[in-house]
Amino acid sequence: xxxxxxxxxxxxxxxxxxxxxxxxxxxxxxxxxKRADVRKGSFYHFFxxxxxxxxxxxxxxxxxxxxxLDEMFAPSIPPMERIRNTCxxxxxxxxxxxxxxxxxxxxxxxxxxxxxxNRDDAIRDKVRxxxxxxxxxxxxxxxxxxxAGLVEAGDVTCKVRCVMAFSEGLVAQARLHxxxxxxxxxxxxxxxxxLARQPxxxx
Amino acid sequence: xxxxxxxxxxxxxxxxxxxxxxxxxxxxxxxxxKRADVRKGSFYHFFxxxxxxxxxxxxxxxxxxxxxLDEMFAPSIPPMERIRNTCxxxxxxxxxxxxxxxxxxxxxxxxxxxxxxNRDDAIRDKVRxxxxxxxxxxxxxxxxxxxAGLVEAGDVTCKVRCVMAFSEGLVAQARLHxxxxxxxxxxxxxxxxxLARQPxxxx
DNA sequence: ATGATACTTGACTAATCGGTCAACAATTAT
DNA sequence: ATAATTGTTGACCGATTAGTCAAGTATCAT
Numbered sequence: 001x002x003x004x005x006x007x008x009x010x011x012x013x014x015x016x017x018x019x020x021x022x023x024x025x026x027x028x029x030x031x032x033x034k035r036a037d038v039r040k041g042s043f044y045h046f047f048x049x050x051x052x053x054x055x056x057x058x059x060x061x062x063x064x065x066x067x068x069l070d071e072m073f074a075p076s077i078p079p080m081e082r083i084r085n086t087c088x089x090x091x092x093x094x095x096x097x098x099x100x101x102x103x104x105x106x107x108x109x110x111x112x113x114x115x116x117x118n119r120d121d122a123i124r125d126k127v128r129x130x131x132x133x134x135x136x137x138x139x140x141x142x143x144x145x146x147x148a149g150l151v152e153a154g155d156v157t158c159k160v161r162c163v164m165a166f167s168e169g170l171v172a173q174a175r176l177h178x179x180x181x182x183x184x185x186x187x188x189x190x191x192x193x194x195l196a197r198q199p200x201x202x203x
Numbered sequence: 204x205x206x207x208x209x210x211x212x213x214x215x216x217x218x219x220x221x222x223x224x225x226x227x228x229x230x231x232x233x234x235x236x237k238r239a240d241v242r243k244g245s246f247y248h249f250f251x252x253x254x255x256x257x258x259x260x261x262x263x264x265x266x267x268x269x270x271x272l273d274e275m276f277a278p279s280i281p282p283m284e285r286i287r288n289t290c291x292x293x294x295x296x297x298x299x300x301x302x303x304x305x306x307x308x309x310x311x312x313x314x315x316x317x318x319x320x321n322r323d324d325a326i327r328d329k330v331r332x333x334x335x336x337x338x339x340x341x342x343x344x345x346x347x348x349x350x351a352g353l354v355e356a357g358d359v360t361c362k363v364r365c366v367m368a369f370s371e372g373l374v375a376q377a378r379l380h381x382x383x384x385x386x387x388x389x390x391x392x393x394x395x396x397x398l399a400r401q402p403x404x405x406x
Numbered sequence: 407a408t409g410a411t412a413c414t415t416g417a418c419t420a421a422t423c424g425g426t427c428a429a430c431a432a433t434t435a436t
Numbered sequence: 437a438t439a440a441t442t443g444t445t446g447a448c449c450g451a452t453t454a455g456t457c458a459a460g461t462a463t464c465a466t
Contacts, residue, residue: 164372166369168375169368172316
């Protein structure tokens, strides 16, 4: 009961839009309110701070994004194809964002995590949590690929950290150089990376 | 002639210190001035803006850092050893920074580039330029490694972009998770990455 | 010494920031 | 209807922000 509202949703919409395009630090509460057409009093009715809003917006983004991951990483799909799927989806998403914003944006969670560092615990923890959720999909896929003999056996955790670091690094490069082409064959590059062997003569 | 000063150097010191620890957006001109013990009038005597200071500070940092790169990537050193050198130096630097700041910081240039995106042309161009300078060392090393049969032949530009993305990605992960151990064996991981083969049965 | 130059200082703006509040409006259970 | 609840509004606060400026100070060439 009480008055109904979707101002909180509009605020999260605005926050996500702005956070994709700009840095966390350069987005002000006033900016978000203006874009959402919500007065600041209402902002503080729903959210305790910009950090609070960011965390809840990330949560909502995850709810919308997770089903796509479930589809891309469906166990019925051969493991290496799952990985190709998610790489191609990453590229496709960057193409979409490029059309919407006029430039290559990269990954919000990575950019946010990089910017926040350890200055805002709530955001840092949320970014860690979400990236870890994504990681779990990779872990299953890579483990399945190892079982199928498609990826060399060995510490799955390490392998997944590496392949995600590689993918995230390439996307970050694409953002810095505002160059979509750099990740157009992301799936191939990631596939090559996963075929790495142990050094023949280890020290 | 005229009054002498090292206020500009102190301002660059302060800016670099703060930029390593915090994000560009969260460091204010007042913060920098306070840390450098310089009044704002003097700030604007030497620098046109925070962006201007950042660019010149990065330039000075590069002047101090370049000799180390020259040493690590000396042509007299076998190519794969050059790469091990720079990976180990990266780790060692992160250990040092960890002791100084109390947490894992990652790479300023990458963090800065990620945060700035395309919002400040001068900083973006400087970061691009410096990362490209670093890249040139890798290009020579990888090309030499290919000549020696230590790395598979193929597009050097692509290979270097990939290996740098990988390394930068791992360092970014270490920062996000505030976990030095993740990059303690950076050299091994990078070595493995460079041993990747082309897929046996390409689609 | 003196004048030109280069740097410093502190006081000053105007704008913007995050955050608060009391009064008001819409919704619903009773 | 009305009371309780929930959301909205616009004015307001103090702090901080980037940036300016005139007056003062140190340094050096002559």
